[in-house]
Amino acid sequence: MRRLRIIHTESFRLAALFAVLFLGLAGVLMGLTYWIVEGTQRAELERVIDADIGTIENGFRGQGIREAVEVVQQRLGSDATNTDWTGEYIYLADGSGKRAGNLDALDEKVGLMWLTRPYRSPSDGARANGTSLDRGTSGRTLRPANRPDAYGRGTVLGKGVALANDVYLFIGRDTATIVATRTRLIHAFGWVTAITLLLAAAGGSVFSMQFLRRVDAIARTCNAIVAGRFNDRIALRGNDDELDRLAGSINLMLDRISELLENLQQVSSDIAHDLRTPLTHLRKRLEDARDKSTTVDHYSTAVTQAVEDTDELLGIFSALLRISQVDAGTRLAAFHELSLSGLLKELCAMYVPVAEDEGKSLQQRLMDGVTMDGDQELLTQLFSNLIENALRHTPSGTQVVVSVTVLPDAVVTTVADSGPGIPEHERAKVLRRFYRLSGSRSSRGYGLGLSLVNSIANLHGASLVLSDNSPGLKATVSFRRGK
Amino acid sequence: MNLLLIEDDIELADSLAAGFRDHGHSVVHAADGASGLRLAREPEHQVIVLDRMLPGLDGLSLVRQLRAAGVRTPVIFLTTMSGIDDRVNGLEAGAEDYLVKPFAFVELLARIRVLGRRPADQAVTVLRAGDVELDLLQRTLIRAGRAIELLPQEFRLLEYLMRNANRLVTRAMLLENVWDIHFDPQTSVVESHISRLRAKLNADSAVDPIQTIRGAGYKFLAPS
Known part of the structure; x- marks a missing residue:
């Protein structure tokens, strides 16, 4: 099964494709080599044959047929132990028939021709003609000579010439050299093919196995998540290859999904648990009204309070929904360029009378013309919450300062007050939903304001940092400046 | 004022209609989108109170069709959808105002009276x-x-x-x-x-x- 899967991987297919391409290229090279080498060798043979013909022809022209016969016999050697035979075949004839040579009979044609090598058993041949077919130029045993070669041609290339009207000369050479070269080339090509295929299969398998291992790892992680292990992530190799980048994207997606899931669970449990308290109060109040009220005034007061309790519940509900909506990130689509300076100026103008009525002061230290990409309504709510926090949880006489500063890489906004502040160990906790400082239980609020601020800041890629304003609390929201 | 109330929650619709009549308005009620749209085309209504989620034709499409037909009667949406997008979508479809359920009746009444003022x-x-x-x-x-x-x-x-x-x-x-x-x-x-x-x-x-x-x-x- 695994072997089959390897063959079906993309990397194995790629290896196979490359092997085929390489083999094709090798074949073309081999063919070219063969063509050139054989051409050269054949030209060389023809040159040698022409030279031999020249020698015998010279003898014949000078001193007639007798001299020619002598030259032929010299060339072939008469000694049975002649070891210098170079695979030469000669046939010399005149009107009366064969006069010399190691060929018995020949169709007397003029020009280049191929002959089948006359068969002699090596021992017979050696004895009869003083030649040995064992001793080809290659030093290898020649093939049985009466068989045509692969091309269906003879194995002897020769040339017939008419030296005179009735004098015919044929000189041929064994083509064993050419055949041997061809055989070697074919063998070499065979080896190249075999090695290429072996390497391609091995390499393809190794790559495919690695590929499969990593794909299996991704699939295992995905299955684990399907099975409920939401915190599993795909291990990265860190070499930033295509699978690593894919795995990285999948991990990011999983992070986002588990964030949303956590958010959903958080909201569900918030609704389940934290809405119970105000509901309990409401129920108690209505029960008391039913059981204890005796006058219309009592009832009226109880009902008014019950309506207020309901409104508070609805307020919590809206705030929770707003936080989850912000956390879901769907508002990103509504981002547009807005004037942060203008937004803060309007908010300050809106809250100055509130501050003054409570004996506090609200000052602005705003740089003009600061713009950013964001959601106008949510940013308004963010700064409104921070300013209201500073106004609501501080005593009379407190100074609140709203500022915006542009740094090279960030737009820094702060809302700082000179009130009692938040103890350091509580600062992280106040960002949690429904967390309220012990002293502030009595004042109005659900403990959701800063959670919402935090969510809106996160949506804008910003961070909310609470720090000591000594004295007081300083809330800093730093927006990264767009590149 | 002549009001058209398009609301499929009968209990809420009855209570709202009774409240409107107590304050001297006359009310026509439709319980689904299709009949609501038919009634809304009639010119005698001064303000349309429209539920966003209706059987058949939803409130958003109803307003779009109404505006496409050239009817300019002011519309106020009543809805349980409190998202920012929901409000923006409602106003973009052609409604004049948007009120999230549940609401105080006095709030709805005040908004209707403001919508019903002379456009001049x-x-x-x-x-x-x-x-x-x-x-x-x-x-x-x-x-x-x-x-x-x-x-x-x-x-x-x-x-x-x-x-x-x-x-x-x-x-x-x-x-x-x-x-x-x-x-x-x-x-x-x-x-x-x-x-x-x-x-x-x-x-x-x-x-x-x-x-x-x-x-x-x-x-x-x-x-x-």
Whole structure:
């Protein structure tokens, strides 16, 4: 099964494709080599044959047929132990028939021709003609000579010439050299093919196995998540290859999904648990009204309070929904360029009378013309919450300062007050939903304001940092400046 | 006022219709989108109160078809969808106002009365009520012949009150229309600004034209 899967991987297919391409290229090279080498060798043979013909022809022209016969016999050697035979075949004839040579009979044609090598058993041949077919130029045993070669041609290339009207000369050479070269080339090509295929299969398998291992790892992680292990992530190799980048994207997606899931669970449990308290109060109040009220005034007061309790519940509900909506990130689509300076100026103008009525002061230290990409309504709510926090949880006489500063890489906004502040160990906790400082239980609020601020800041890629304003609390929201 | 109420929640519809009639309005009720759209095309309705989620034809499509057909009757959406997008979508479809359920009846009533005012109001450049004169082009306020300086937000507040003179405007309406605030502030923003405006407006006058309606909002009183 695994072997089959390897063959079906993309990397194995790629290896196979490359092997085929390489083999094709090798074949073309081999063919070219063969063509050139054989051409050269054949030209060389023809040159040698022409030279031999020249020698015998010279003898014949000078001193007639007798001299020619002598030259032929010299060339072939008469000694049975002649070891210098170079695979030469000669046939010399005149009107009366064969006069010399190691060929018995020949169709007397003029020009280049191929002959089948006359068969002699090596021992017979050696004895009869003083030649040995064992001793080809290659030093290898020649093939049985009466068989045509692969091309269906003879194995002897020769040339017939008419030296005179009735004098015919044929000189041929064994083509064993050419055949041997061809055989070697074919063998070499065979080896190249075999090695290429072996390497391609091995390499393809190794790559495919690695590929499969990593794909299996991704699939295992995905299955684990399907099975409920939401915190599993795909291990990265860190070499930033295509699978690593894919795995990285999948991990990011999983992070986002588990964030949303956590958010959903958080909201569900918030609704389940934290809405119970105000509901309990409401129920108690209505029960008391039913059981204890005796006058219309009592009832009226109880009902008014019950309506207020309901409104508070609805307020919590809206705030929770707003936080989850912000956390879901769907508002990103509504981002547009807005004037942060203008937004803060309007908010300050809106809250100055509130501050003054409570004996506090609200000052602005705003740089003009600061713009950013964001959601106008949510940013308004963010700064409104921070300013209201500073106004609501501080005593009379407190100074609140709203500022915006542009740094090279960030737009820094702060809302700082000179009130009692938040103890350091509580600062992280106040960002949690429904967390309220012990002293502030009595004042109005659900403990959701800063959670919402935090969510809106996160949506804008910003961070909310609470720090000591000594004295007081300083809330800093730093927006990264767009590149 | 003649109201058309398109709402599939019969219990809510009955209660709303009874409330409207108690306040002197006449009400026609439709319980689904298709019959609602048919009734809405009739010209006698002054304000349409429209549920966003209806069987058959939903509220959003209904408003779009109504506006495409050239019917300009003001529409206020009632909805359980409180997302920012939901409100924006509702207003973009052609509705004039948007109220999230559950709501106080007095809030709905106040918004309907504001929607039902004469559209000619929009073309006015000077608002006059008694001895108060608000010039919308010059951005000046004159009371009994004396110029009074207002901050921009105070000016917008007074303008909204005077445009809707003799009608109740709620806190939420002021926040939305004067400050573009669509959430419930935890501080007394509206009250503080009203008290500033009152102090400036009434500095030399014994008559306070801004009436506080307890538990509901404010009303700018203009002598008829």
